[in-house]
Amino acid sequence: MTPDRARRWVVAGVAGRMRARVRAAVLVGGVGVVALVAGAGRAEAHAKLIDLHASALAGGAIGDGSAPGGRDFYRQTRGPGFGGEVGARLLILDASIRFVQMVGANGREGTLLSMLLGPSVEIPVKEGGKDASGHDRGPLVVVRPGFAVGFGFGTPAPVMLPLNDAQISAKGLLIVGRFGVERLFGPVFGLGAEVQGGYHYFFGGVINDASTHSSGWQLAGFGTMSVHFGI
Numbered sequence: 001m002t003p004d005r006a007r008r009w010v011v012a013g014v015a016g017r018m019r020a021r022v023r024a025a026v027l028v029g030g031v032g033v034v035a036l037v038a039g040a041g042r043a044e045a046h047a048k049l050i051d052l053h054a055s056a057l058a059g060g061a062i063g064d065g066s067a068p069g070g071r072d073f074y075r076q077t078r079g080p081g082f083g084g085e086v087g088a089r090l091l092i093l094d095a096s097i098r099f100v101q102m103v104g105a106n107g108r109e110g111t112l113l114s115m116l117l118g119p120s121v122e123i124p125v126k127e128g129g130k131d132a133s134g135h136d137r138g139p140l141v142v143v144r145p146g147f148a149v150g151f152g153f154g155t156p157a158p159v160m161l162p163l164n165d166a167q168i169s170a171k172g173l174l175i176v177g178r179f180g181v182e183r184l185f186g187p188v189f190g191l192g193a194e195v196q197g198g199y200h201y202f203f204g205g206v207i208n209d210a211s212t213h214s215s216g217w218q219l220a221g222f223g224t225m226s227v228h229f230g231i
Contacts, residue, residue, distance in 0.1 A: 048122075051089040051230035057100065057222040058082045061112075065200065065216025072214040073154040073170035073202055077102045077110035089230075094120040094146060100220075101158070108158040114174055118148030128184075138187060144180040144194075149173075152200065170214070172202035182226065192224045 060081055063074025070076070080103055087096030095117045102109045122144050128137030154170040155163075175198045182192030197219040204212060 048089070048230040049091065051122075051228055053085075053087050053089070053226055053228045053230075055085045055224045055226040056082075057084060057098070057224055059220065059222030061100070061102070061218060061220035063200070063216060063218030065202070065214035067212060067214030071212065072216055073110070073112075073156075074200065074216065074218045076156060077112070077154065079104055079109075089120060089122075092119045092121050094118065094148070096148075110157065110169075111155045111159050112152055113154075114150060114152040116148035116150035116174065116176065118146060118150075120144055120146030120148075120178075125181075139184060141181065141183050144178075144182070146178045146180075147176070148178065149175050152202070154202070168204065170202040170204045172200065172213070175199045176218075180224070182224070188227050188229065190224075190226045190228065192226065194222050194224055196220045196222075 058081075060079055061074065062078040063072070065072030065074060067075075081100045082103070083098065083100035085096055085098040087094060089095075096115075098112075098114045098116070100112045100114075102111065122142050124139035124142050126139060126141035128140045150173075152170075152172065152174045153168055155167045156169045157167070159167060176196050177198055178194060178196040180192055180194035182190040184190045197217070199215070200218055201215040202213065
């Protein structure tokens with residue numbers, strides 16, 4: 001086999017693996033969209049007009065991308081992490097800001113700040129029944145399928161305030177499908193879990209080289225402890 005033919009064979013193999021990973025990420029997003037459409041009718045009767053929510057997060061993330069030398073942000077920062085999220089949902093349109101601090105053998109590592117906007121519905125799967133006065137207690141367990149598009153900003157190391165451009169190693173587009181389940185303890189407090197996966201297109205590498213870009217897949221799972229304020 002000639003060197004040129006061998007090089008073409010390696011490139012074709014890498015491209016094939018990347019296409020398979022992107023298809024898997026798109027599939028995760030598609031599952032979220034299907035669940036969103038399927039549950040929209042049932043959720044309509046229980047929907048809050050406004051839901052202001054805040055969550056503490058603990059879990060992890062993995063991913064990969066096309067950047068040469070393994071410089072994709074999600075490849076470099078994969079592993080466990082913790083963080084928080086604040087957001088607001090107006091009927092089925094949810095806007096959220098999430099910060100995740102990744103951790104490793106040496107303590108705190110990279111971070112990701114994401115800002116997402118998209119449809120999300122709350123579907124009751126276990127009702128809370130009636131109180132002594134005959135009033136609806138509200139649901140005990142809900143699921144929340146959704147889909148969102150937004151922007152992400154990553155750093156390869158813990159953030160040092162004030163944050164500046166030199167700390168940001170990657171930034172760009174995020175497209176995600178998400179699916180969460182939450183056990184509610186009254187109208188305000190809840191414990192749950194969420195899976196979120198999809199596609200990213202980021203500019204920059206670990207050396208903050210704006211000429212480098214990386215596209216690929218990411219998948220994250222988090223336990224959540226949340227508070228809700230809404231009508």
